[in-house]
Amino acid sequence: MQVYLTALGCRLNEAELQTWADEFRAFGGHITNDLQTADLMVINTCAVTSEAARKSRQTIRKLHRKNxxxxxxxTGCYASLEKEQAQELLGVDMVVGNADKKKLPELAKEIVEWSSMPYAATEPEETALFVRNKERAFIKIQDxxxxRCTYCIVTVARGDEQSRTIDDIVAEVNRLQTSGVQEIVLTGVHVGGYGSDLEVSLYELVKAILEQTQIPRIRFASVEPWDLPENFFELFKNPRLMPHMHLxxxxxxxxxxxxxxxxxxxxTFLSLVEAARKVVPEFNVTTDIIVGFPGETEDxxxxxxxxxxxxNFGHVHIFSYSDREGTKAARLPDKIDNETKKARSRELHQLATIEKIKSMKSVVGDVQQVLWEGTTQRSEEGxxxxxxHTENYHKIMLELEQPINIANQITECKIEGFSEEINCxxxxxxxPESIQSDQLFITQVE
Ligand code: SF4
Incomplete structure (x- = not known):
């Protein structure tokens, strides 16, 4: 699912795009700059002047013409103030008023055939879980x-396992660190199989990164829950290896x-989770679940x-099964009907949300190192x-008295609570004195 996002008007409208982008990614979507290939286009309009409203209408028409x-x-101010007019413009499928903006990705998902299958392997450009920004770099360690999982197309397209050498990866990490990156995410198609072609293991790679680089934070992206080297979770005793894995x-x-x-x-999956939490009790495990795989019964x-x-997953990506041409699963009998898949998906979403909140609340009271990302925003309340993100990859917010920029700094924080309103x-x-805050940026303030 390719999503194109655009905004007119104020900085707040632009900032909202970032929040939606993260949510669309979390649903398995991809954000695109290419209008022509988009499956879903979202425009955050403005109506501060009649000229801004005119421009908003013009942009809506232009988007529809192009795709x-x-x-x-x-959505946005024009769409809220002139809801009926906006609804009538050619090509508009949905108008979301400002009051419902927070739910926009959820609402928009209802009107598109959401691409519902995971690619089953995480590559840098396919990462739905992680926020992509200048603080965090993705390093592909193998391909x-x-x-031959029966629903997976990646393996057909990607062929045999090929790993990069430890030296090569270590050199890249050192380069990234010199350029100011604070956190690396190790990715690949089958990360657990790293080194099978070079007679080294993932354990040795992580050890080398820990010993031969000073990069402050190391993470894994998606890792299939098998082929992990013996004593793998022992590595997480080192506080630079972040206690979170997407399995x-x-x-x-x-x-x-x-x-x-x-x-x-x-x-065996639950034993892995247990092994991880034996080393770090707050180890955050996130996962993917497919609902409605052919033959899936109520049991x-x-x-x-x-x-x-x-x-107790910290996050679950829920996918509804759909056939992907060229896979073995596409030829399996006993396909599940769409209504059942939707109902199962809804039920799992509710459960997953409860577990996610539980998982986040379990770290309240802890002291953790937090990497701050992106610009400081001014809220509606001023x-x-x-x-x-915390070490175990929970989203976290800090309120500041001054509009200072602390992006890309890692600071020690007390986790005070969980905000229902912002969901983090x-x-x-x-x-507080440890913050390097010489850069006041007034431009962000409206
Ligand atoms: S283990 Fe290999 S075949 Fe199975 S889903 Fe992952 S990439 Fe695809």
Whole structure:
């Protein structure tokens, strides 16, 4: 699902695009700058003057002319003030008033055939989980996969496993660190298989990065939950290796996992989670689950529900199964109807949200290092807010009295609570004087 986002008017309108982009990515969407290939276009309009409203109408028409195939969602001040007029413009599929802006990605998803299958491997450009910005760099450590999961197209397209050498990766990490990057995310198609062609292991690679670089934070992207080297989780005793992993389980039912040709059973998956949390109790495990895989019965679905609470996932990407041409799963019988898939997906979303909040609340009271990302924003109430991620990759917010820029700084924070309104953790600084805040940026203030 390719999503094109654009805004007119104030900086707040632009800042909202970033929030929506993160949410669309979390749903498995891709943000594109290419209008022609978009499946969904969202325009955040302005009506501060009649000229701004005219421009908003003009841009809506232009977007529709350039891509008549994509669904068009109009929001912002013009759309709120002139809702009926906006609704009547040619090509507009949905108008979202300012009051509903926070729910925009959720609402927009309703009008498009949301591409519903994971690619099952995380590459830099396919990463839905991580926020892409200048503070965080993605390093591809290997390509290809020796397995043939029945729904996976990546393996057909990517071929055999090929790993980069440890020296090459270490050199890249050092280059990135010199250029100011604070956090690296190790990615690949089958990360656990790293080094199978070079007779080295993922364990050795991580050890080398820890020993031969000074990069402050190292993470993993998506890692299939098998082939992890022995004692792998011991590595997380080093505080530079961030205690979070995205381990896609795909189903809680061993019967379905077998149909998917996955190499992991639910029991072994839970043992991995346990091993991780033995080393770091707040270890955050996130996952992917597919609902409605061919032949998935109510009992199978119940097992997927069960594993969500058993593993206390910090986040679950839920995908509704759809056939992908060229895969073995596409030829499997007993396809599940759309209504059932939708109902199962809704149910899992509700459960996953409960577990996510539980997982976030479990770190309240802790002191963690937080990497601050992006510009400081002024909220509607006039306070300055900056967002970042904890060590275990929970989104966190800090309120500042001054509009100072602390992006790309890592600071020690006390996690004070969880904000229902913003859906993230709230921090205070342990040592406010440690902030390097010489850059006051007044332009951000409206
Ligand atoms: S392990 Fe399975 S899902 Fe992952 S890349 Fe290989 S074949 Fe695809």
């Amino acid at each position: 008549t195939r994509a669904k068009l969602v109009v 290809g996969c020796r397995y 896609p389980i795909q189903s809680g039912s061993n019967r379905i996992l077998k149909k998917m040709s996955r190499r992991c059973k639910s029991e 199978d679905f119940e097992l997927s529900k069960k594993i969500i609470s058993q593993a 306070v300055y807010r900056v967002f970042g 953790l709230v921090a205070t600084l342990v040592n």
